[in-house]
Amino acid sequence: MQSAPQTQTVDQEIPVIDIGPFIRNEAGAAAVVAAIETAARDTGFFLVTGHGVSPEKTMKLYNLARAYFDLSENYKRSHGRGTGVLGGVAFSPMADEALAATKGIKTPGDYKESLNFGLRLPGDVWPGQPEGIEAAFHDYFAEMETLARHLRRIFCQAIGLDANYFEPAFENHLSALRVINYPEQEEDPLPGQLRAGVHTDYGFMTILRSEASSGGLQVQSRDGRWLDAPSIDGAYVINIADAFMRWSNDEWVSTPHRVANPPREKKVSSRRQSIPFFVNPSKDTLIKCLEPFCADGKQAKYEPISYGDYIDLKTKQAFGR
Template sequence: MHNSSATQPGTSAPTIPVIDVGPFIRNEAGAAAVVSAIETACRDTGFFLVTGHGVSPEKTMRLYNLARAFFDLPQDWKTQQGRGTDVVGGVAFSPIADEALSATLGIKTPGDYKESLNFGVRLPGDSWPDQPEGIEQAFRDYFVEMETLAKHLRRVFCKAIGLDQDYFEASFDGHMSALRVINYPEQDEDPLPGQLRAGVHTDYGFMTILRSEASSGGLQVQTRDGQWLDAPSIDGAYVVNIGDAFMRWTNDEWVSTPHRVANPPSDKKGSSRRQSIPFFLNPSKDTVITCLEPFCAEGTPAKYEPITYGEYIALKTKQAFSK
């Protein structure tokens, strides 16, 4: 198992570790080391990269390419797509500057310089566009790949916490997860003051699994002492991070870390267009989020009242779109 060093040379800041989860998935020697490395990452930064995950590269690239073809279509056509909410399992399109993520932290900024296509098997959307051909199936196929990886990771988390490895499974029966493809266009003009590709925010749900790519203007993660780390970009690896709901489940011992997508530098060379594919793993809306037993043992009080995930996500979403 490869696990990057815990600190950067000359600093005390943690790095974002790269962990081969293959031994755990295959139940081989080294599985316990995977659990230990992920537990440390969840406590230190709430972020880690996984290799050895078994996700189909063909299904990944099919979604990537078809989504890119969608984003290349004329803007006036795109803005007519995915605006309704009467189709369960439909598509939703969010145009540039429609969302300001930092509003969830009480920070007012211009809308984020990105556009996105969004899908969830149980989420409302609009009818799928007829072009590019096959885009709905590409979303659905990749969604299944992410469900499989997410189940492996849930089992790692359970082992790390000291729970039965299937402890969380009932909470993800009818899960409200979302798959998003985000296009960060070239920035041919200066962004507005305070405008980023994605403003500083934490993710709302249980866990995010991100397929990213190298570009100028990429993902940055804030350490507990306020430093910004550039997330490494490793071909074929996935960036995984803990979300707010899971942090609440752990009584804030595992961290949901602020992160952002930076603007490319003004003197960049070459293209800075970027496309990322986050999968937001969310429990079912009726799941009650309450302090997990190992984090409230020995008299440690729970910091939060129990809340259903549906109530929790409604509050967070309202904040994000309250410009």
């Protein structure tokens, strides 16, 4: 007899859920669904283990991206700045993005740089250094697509939808893979400047590979406290994002989060590298209240909107355009 999935709670707020029983269709799958539904409604954040993502492909992308960030600033800025290649790479230099702007908060640009890729997103020609970086992005992207499908099926079961309900919306999805470098802060950040300002993610959900360091991910609790998100080897941080919160009529929550600066009296390295996968539907997908969330006389809180129009608005806010 198979045992039920192991679920533990970190900081009494953010659960860690073994989704292996659901993926393998074993006893305990229903408990996985129930745990994720509770987390999605309470905090919008949870960690998953038992996901089956290749650790080899994960580390290959991690190491090659780190090698890219170690290249000269002139080299990095001479690549990934164009938009003429569908499925190309995009480089965002230090302080290019200010995420708090999406919350109406004016701050200096975030203390980070990033490489970004999506199969259907505009970018530039891939750099020649380090060798193999394009293939590493593609390989890891495919791993994330598989995990995202598993999670969508869990969501459908939790909501009471057909297991494949969301799949048409993801046939031409606009999901994006980003590797973010948070370098050592050799000098004090500007007033109000964080590694990543307070924000919510824009799309359906985010799947984050993070690492332990001083100055890490913090999640805002319902009562306004900032909780340090745990870093568990091999686990992924999952959070509900804005478009899905809108789809669920605000019943599944997209929670504000940020990446804090390391303490100034640090005694160890505070460099940090994160790999978020932003799970986004296709441009033409209509975001409107799902029927189970509008049943029994409940009114939809939002007018329907295409995902393309929704993401354009959010992106313009973040980059001040």
